[in-house]
Amino acid sequence: MKSIKILDPLIANQIAAGEVIERPSSIIKELLENSLDAGAKAIKIDIERGGSQLIRIQDDGHGIKKDELPLAVQRFGTSKIAHLNDLEAISSLGFRGEALASITAVAKVKISSLATGETTAWQLSAAGTQNQVEEQPVAHPQGTSIEVRELFFNTPARRKFLRTEKTEFTHIETVVKRLSLVNFDVRFELTHNGRTVLKLLPAIDKVGQEKRIQQLTAKDFINHAFHIVKEATGLTLSGWFAASSFSRSQQDLQYMYINGRMVKDKLINHAIRQAYQDKLEYNRFPAYILYLECDPHSVDVNVHPTKHEVRFREGRLIHDFIYMSLRNALQSDDGEVNLDHNESQYSFQASDAPFASSKINEQLKTYGELASDNLAEPGIDNPAAEYATHNQLLKVIAPLHKHYILIETQNGLGFIDIKKTYGMIFLKALTKQMPASQPLLFPLKLPLSNQHLENYEKNKQILKELGFDLSLLGDTQLLLRKAPKVLSDVDFPQFFQELLNNKEINKEQIAHSAVKNHQPLLTQAVLESIVKQVFSLPTVEQGKYFRILDFTAIEKIFS
Numbered sequence: 001m002k003s004i005k006i007l008d009p010l011i012a013n014q015i016a017a018g019e020v021i022e023r024p025s026s027i028i029k030e031l032l033e034n035s036l037d038a039g040a041k042a043i044k045i046d047i048e049r050g051g052s053q054l055i056r057i058q059d060d061g062h063g064i065k066k067d068e069l070p071l072a073v074q075r076f077g078t079s080k081i082a083h084l085n086d087l088e089a090i091s092s093l094g095f096r097g098e099a100l101a102s103i104t105a106v107a108k109v110k111i112s113s114l115a116t117g118e119t120t121a122w123q124l125s126a127a128g129t130q131n132q133v134e135e136q137p138v139a140h141p142q143g144t145s146i147e148v149r150e151l152f153f154n155t156p157a158r159r160k161f162l163r164t165e166k167t168e169f170t171h172i173e174t175v176v177k178r179l180s181l182v183n184f185d186v187r188f189e190l191t192h193n194g195r196t197v198l199k200l201l202p203a204i205d206k207v208g209q210e211k212r213i214q215q216l217t218a219k220d221f222i223n224h225a226f227h228i229v230k231e232a233t234g235l236t237l238s239g240w241f242a243a244s245s246f247s248r249s250q251q252d253l254q255y256m257y258i259n260g261r262m263v264k265d266k267l268i269n270h271a272i273r274q275a276y277q278d279k280l281e282y283n284r285f286p287a288y289i290l291y292l293e294c295d296p297h298s299v300d301v302n303v304h305p306t307k308h309e310v311r312f313r314e315g316r317l318i319h320d321f322i323y324m325s326l327r328n329a330l331q332s333d334d335g336e337v338n339l340d341h342n343e344s345q346y347s348f349q350a351s352d353a354p355f356a357s358s359k360i361n362e363q364l365k366t367y368g369e370l371a372s373d374n375l376a377e378p379g380i381d382n383p384a385a386e387y388a389t390h391n392q393l394l395k396v397i398a399p400l401h402k403h404y405i406l407i408e409t410q411n412g413l414g415f416i417d418i419k420k421t422y423g424m425i426f427l428k429a430l431t432k433q434m435p436a437s438q439p440l441l442f443p444l445k446l447p448l449s450n451q452h453l454e455n456y457e458k459n460k461q462i463l464k465e466l467g468f469d470l471s472l473l474g475d476t477q478l479l480l481r482k483a484p485k486v487l488s489d490v491d492f493p494q495f496f497q498e499l500l501n502n503k504e505i506n507k508e509q510i511a512h513s514a515v516k517n518h519q520p521l522l523t524q525a526v527l528e529s530i531v532k533q534v535f536s537l538p539t540v541e542q543g544k545y546f547r548i549l550d551f552t553a554i555e556k557i558f559s
Helices: 009-020 022-036 067-073 083-086 099-106 165-180 206-216 267-274 315-331 356-370 383-389 417-433 450-465 494-500 507-516 524-535 551-558
Strands: 043-049 054-060 108-114 121-127 130-136 143-147 187-192 195-200 224-230 237-243 255-260 289-292 393-400 405-408 414-417 436-449 469-473 477-484 547-548
Touching: 022 043, 022 054, 022 099, 022 165, 067 108, 067 121, 067 130, 099 108, 165 187, 165 195, 165 206, 195 206, 206 414, 224 289, 224 315, 237 315, 255 267, 267 289, 267 315, 289 315, 315 436, 393 524, 393 547, 405 524, 414 417, 414 524, 417 507, 417 524, 436 469, 436 494, 450 469, 477 494, 494 507
Parallel strands: 043 187, 255 289
Antiparallel strands: 043 054, 054 143, 108 121, 108 143, 121 130, 187 195, 224 237, 237 289, 393 405, 405 414, 414 547, 436 477, 469 477
């Protein structure tokens, strides 16, 4: 057996470089993250021959002091963590202290820097090993410049694995784009072989940010994207996500950032896919640029040398927060309408829909009111019930602005009143002896007026019996932990504001308030479920929720 010995520092650094530096784009990522951690607001990146010949990055950050320059290229040299406790809440992009040491182990490096408050800039040169470090004064503006030349000059086997110049630069451009899509306040300029490829001005407001997104992504993305800002206890999800009609054939427009760090996380990917699952065909992918802000203590970024992967301390909480935020946002999108069967294939914008004109909507409203006026006692005197008699469902066609469902029956086209049907569904569920309850993703604090408090005290027993888990927080707030499962898509703050206006609360009032504050996600499966509920009723009862549009009515609508 060979004897145990300590590795030579050069070999150790080259091994570390193998973990951190896969190709020139890996160097770009590490150096750009250092510049951003240094507070840079303008970064210039110069590339020659796909990065194999030259990588130069200049920033206007706070710089490196002269006596700290040699430490910067030593392994584990870092200013970002000092104690074990610092690993519990990492807020910087870099922290391991491996990047510069790994780069100098496989390339010729020059670092020039003028630190804040200093009058003289200094330059350090290193190549292959820390023993070849040289320092000298140099003319340089505020900030730091790093030149990396002849990558893998001392490890020719690694150099052979580099791809073509074009391929390597494509990877570099991707890294720059990813970082510029989260650091909107930073100016980026990228050149390759002397030609300017990207020039991005700072984007402070939402308009500027969307212009940058349009410049860096598929041109139509921002035109089909919706902005989102969702907050919960200690969590914020913001960014842009595209309607399902803008689905992609590959996962080329999916950017997810956690506390400013781009990650590829299976848990988060699953949450997003699940939010879109009823809206996309089998081999289509959603497009999004999303930012999750959370307590640094709740996420461990010290999982992998490249820092692409993270681990959450409460993974289920994060998953459900992202899923519910996107699901509710997709649900409340008034522009997107999903049609029959292959949903994304038939998705279209409401402004393009044949049923979108105000004249049609008014006509539908009139017919809806006709049916609604006769819902009390269906029978011979109820024209809606008469239309429903001996009918057979053939096809669910489409939702009509989330108020009706257009269907085809053997007697012609008809429509179902969604709110009235949900009222029936809610009331049936609440009438059960023990309605099923489920805990909320996050307990909700509900404001209470004096009158609401009095009405709550009078009715808290029936609310408990119907599946609500409520408790008082002082005299001004209610805490909601559980709710009837059937009401999972209800806007509870508004729901309780309306419900607690009543001195006496009963199941009918709860169902009525739930319907008013309910926004179902109208996927094809949900539409079919609503229609199934109506057509499972006795024929004479169907008239409460369903009406046939005869040919006279259709002619009036389109005349």
